[in-house]
Amino acid sequence: MKKIKLLSFDLDDTLWLSKPVIQHAEQIFYAHLTDVAPALVNRFNPDSLRAHRLDFLSRHPALKHQISQWRIKSLTEALELSGYKEQSAVIALDAFEVFLKARQQITLLPHCKEVIAQLSEHYILISLTNGNADLSQHSISQYFTASYQAEQVNAAKPSPALFLKALAIVGCKPDEAIHIGDHIVDDISGAKALGLFAIQACLKPDSPAPHALADEHFYDWRDLPSKIQQLSLR
Template structure:
């Protein structure tokens, strides 16, 4: 593979999530309820339907407009659904909690990442092209630093920072500009056929479909390569 740079998705490629998202979800609901109670807002309805409505809205916008909504935008939508208003200082506080709770309930690195990333960094420029939701690119970079892998990356494109999400070509082009390479000189690695593989291919990059943490024994893909794990990535990129 004659390339100079590799872009990676964050979720289900570098990091995987099992029960931690469940813990984060419950923590967000609990904290939101605490602030509501402080102001005498005790909704008769359970908060779960409100959280689900907001996530369904996020998912729809992500899939149809190729944009993501951040923690504050999702919080504002929750307040609209509940028909309530909160002081700005509380909104800032809740949004910050929503965004940073991932640091208390973090995802896990895939096996092999810490061993193979240094080898890849010796041969290629490395970057992140990732969509975000409650947790911003800022928080994801903190997680990378805590896992001692941030130092291997020189390019970062997060949907909350660039205003678009994969498969929008502008997301990939943002990373390419930071790399200083042409599309044909870069590859993108990710688990989502539509956003990662499709988006990278349409932008003119090579694409590697990564199996990730899901059980998918056989999978049809337009990617140039398939990787079941990080050992496969080491073989594909010849390190």
């Protein structure tokens, strides 16, 4: 019998729904800019500021996996375009801190916490996110041995770097690990390519249908332990 040792978890749209979190954080971010940088708000509405951020990335592709630096540097440029000069970097950094703080205001999906607590008694849990959610700011982090963000390894899932980091910490083989996440490419295909098991989280209203690559899938956190159990017995 195969023994599963490691459970790695995606965060956004797996432990909580990300859309309301990001929408709220974007609103707080723009409201802050309205207060501190009115000339920027005159030049960019929320949509055009977002379009500028995407355009900035197309001109600075090296920032692709550095989403915090991407937001700070693109805002610095938008501020300069709006007439702010040497203060632009400071205003951008402050505004980013406002965004980041709001971005941590997550609401765990129903039954997530109790199931995570239960799983932590049997497995090592590690979170792997492409986003900039900071699990250490939440009480649920007590159940996780480690948490990694793509910007720490400069490579986002589906690249192997984050998965390899988790396997290395536990010192286990890929087939002793299960990755749990919502994204078909980043989570399911990324984990499977390395030989981990993958369980697809189908938790948001517009979740894609269960994918053939996924070993299991779940619609409710209460169903996850039995899915893990089934894979352990394979």
